[in-house]
Amino acid sequence: MDGFDKKILAELQLDGRLTVTELAERVGLSLSPCHRRLKALEQSGAIQGYRAQLDPLALGFNFSALVFVTMRDGNQKSVARFEAAIVDIHQIIEAKRLFGDPDYMLNVVVEDLEAFQKLYDDKLSALPGVQRLTSTLVMKGVVQNRELPL
Secondary structure, three states, X not given: OOHHHHHHHHHHXXXXXXXXXXXXXXXXXXXXXXXXXXXXXXXXXXXXXXXXXXXXXXXXXXXXXXEEEEEOOOOHHHHHHHHHHHHOOOOEEEEEEOOOOOOEEEEEEEOOHHHHHHHHHHOHHHOOOEEEEEEEEOOOOOOOOOOOOO
16 A cells, blocks of 8 residues: 555545545546556455444434443353344444453443433343443543544
8 A cells, every 4th residue: 555545545534425536636646547546445445335424413312322341251152142142233333342351342322311221221231141231421422433544
């Protein structure tokens, strides 16, 4: 990956809706080389996709929590069952497996406190292999969706 590839990626992080013509102008390449590089970046997996960034508050998701999960057992089968189960809970917008304790961090968005309590009681507490759940309410987002430092 050279400087032009990094420029392409940086521009697309800022605006994923750029046309190839606009992108080529911004990075200082002609259309064909820019298009070839873009396709190569997509095929290599450096670009995983394109999507709109949505505002959770504008869509009624007024409550956000981080849920820390400590597993009862860290064996491969327990981990696989847990990870398969959280994929089906659409209020979990991000899940990370961690080193140490706790084992996972889940970023959850819901409409309000009542919806969080219902999700917690009905789904999160019933996840397979969980020993303990600890929740922290999010006061506000400070740094979100930051571009990678290219």
